[in-house]
Amino acid sequence: MKPAKLTTVNLEKSADVARLREVAMTLTNVLGFGAFERTRTVTAIVELGRNAIEHGQKGRATFALTEVRGKPALDLTVIDQGRGIPQEHLDPNGAVGSSSSGMGLGLRGVQRIAERFEVETGHEGTRINTSFLSSAAVPDSGLLAARAAEALSALSAKDPTAALTEQNRALTEGIADRDLLMQELHHRTGNNLALIVALIRMSKSQAEAEETHQVLRELEIRVGALAKAHELMQRTTGAGDLELGEMLQEVASNAERAFSGSGREVTIGVVCPQMELEGKLVIDIGLIVGELITNAYKYAFAGRDRGTISVRVEGSLQAGLVLNVADDGVGLPEGAERPERSQSLGWRMIRTLTFQHGATLNVESAGGLSVHVKFPAQG
Numbered sequence: 001m002k003p004a005k006l007t008t009v010n011l012e013k014s015a016d017v018a019r020l021r022e023v024a025m026t027l028t029n030v031l032g033f034g035a036f037e038r039t040r041t042v043t044a045i046v047e048l049g050r051n052a053i054e055h056g057q058k059g060r061a062t063f064a065l066t067e068v069r070g071k072p073a074l075d076l077t078v079i080d081q082g083r084g085i086p087q088e089h090l091d092p093n094g095a096v097g098s099s100s101s102g103m104g105l106g107l108r109g110v111q112r113i114a115e116r117f118e119v120e121t122g123h124e125g126t127r128i129n130t131s132f133l134s135s136a137a138v139p140d141s142g143l144l145a146a147r148a149a150e151a152l153s154a155l156s157a158k159d160p161t162a163a164l165t166e167q168n169r170a171l172t173e174g175i176a177d178r179d180l181l182m183q184e185l186h187h188r189t190g191n192n193l194a195l196i197v198a199l200i201r202m203s204k205s206q207a208e209a210e211e212t213h214q215v216l217r218e219l220e221i222r223v224g225a226l227a228k229a230h231e232l233m234q235r236t237t238g239a240g241d242l243e244l245g246e247m248l249q250e251v252a253s254n255a256e257r258a259f260s261g262s263g264r265e266v267t268i269g270v271v272c273p274q275m276e277l278e279g280k281l282v283i284d285i286g287l288i289v290g291e292l293i294t295n296a297y298k299y300a301f302a303g304r305d306r307g308t309i310s311v312r313v314e315g316s317l318q319a320g321l322v323l324n325v326a327d328d329g330v331g332l333p334e335g336a337e338r339p340e341r342s343q344s345l346g347w348r349m350i351r352t353l354t355f356q357h358g359a360t361l362n363v364e365s366a367g368g369l370s371v372h373v374k375f376p377a378q379g
Helices: 014-030 035-056 107-113 141-158 160-206 210-235 244-258 279-300 345-356
Strands: 004-011 059-068 071-080 116-122 125-133 241-243 265-271 276-278 306-316 320-327 360-365 369-374
Touching: 004 014, 004 035, 004 141, 014 035, 014 059, 014 141, 035 059, 035 071, 035 107, 035 125, 059 125, 059 141, 107 116, 107 125, 160 210, 210 244, 210 279, 241 244, 241 279, 244 265, 244 279, 244 306, 265 279, 276 279, 279 306, 279 320, 279 345, 279 369, 345 360
Parallel strands: 265 306
Antiparallel strands: 004 059, 059 071, 071 125, 116 125, 241 276, 306 320, 320 369, 360 369
């Protein structure tokens, strides 16, 4: 018979031991344990729970129904987050030896009572798998499992506060597990983005054709903006909000680094009041600025060895933000195609991101190129 899980009891404080005892009493009664074997089994289960709390910091006890030699058996797995049982307290087969103190005290008695007793222990915690055998004959296993579930429901109904506490604790643990998983996922994503940027820079340094250099510079700025956005999201304390000024400073620094070997000295100035905005908006503004800076590097300073690019943000989210990216370059040649209608990847991205936020785009060419992006008020 495959073990059928019945219930789980969390073990963190002394009140949990009382709950564990009630569950053990209920299940041993359903499984037909005799009075003497029931008392011994419940005592052993309580000892395991107490050990998990006192020496294992906190733990969890999981009950399951199984069958051994034609008899019903109560499986119990207790895990904790302690430092483990010292190896000198275990014999070569993993059984508990004659410890006199600390984790393991009382477990020898449990070991003698249990039909099965297995210990897995290490610095990350201890796992004890046990089975307690009933002398009763096994009725239909499905019927027995249904009776156990019904008895546990009745126990919870008798003490709804305890049941609610268990549900809340399980929910809290689930949230903690999810948060841990998300932290690991974000950590790996950040590492992967950093690796991609490093590979782009390495490829750029080895490239010989100027066209290849140019493509890799643009890619470095785009991926660098995403990497910075990811870093800011990891550090933020708000509900997904990011600091706009820090993002724009990083985009500017990435651009200067990406074009540092182009033989042209371009200074980028960023002026932005301190403000935290919704994460997607900050990321998209960063991408827009990155594309505009890239275009300025490529086209604004033809025939010159130096130039200036300014990035300025004015206004507020409530009154409406205004983004201006301007250069002191050659501007648009007479009769040239308007950049905001260009089909290049960069300008298509700028138009798409602007449209997504309901912003307007305006380009002026006088003493250089100046691009204004006006975001609607949200207050």
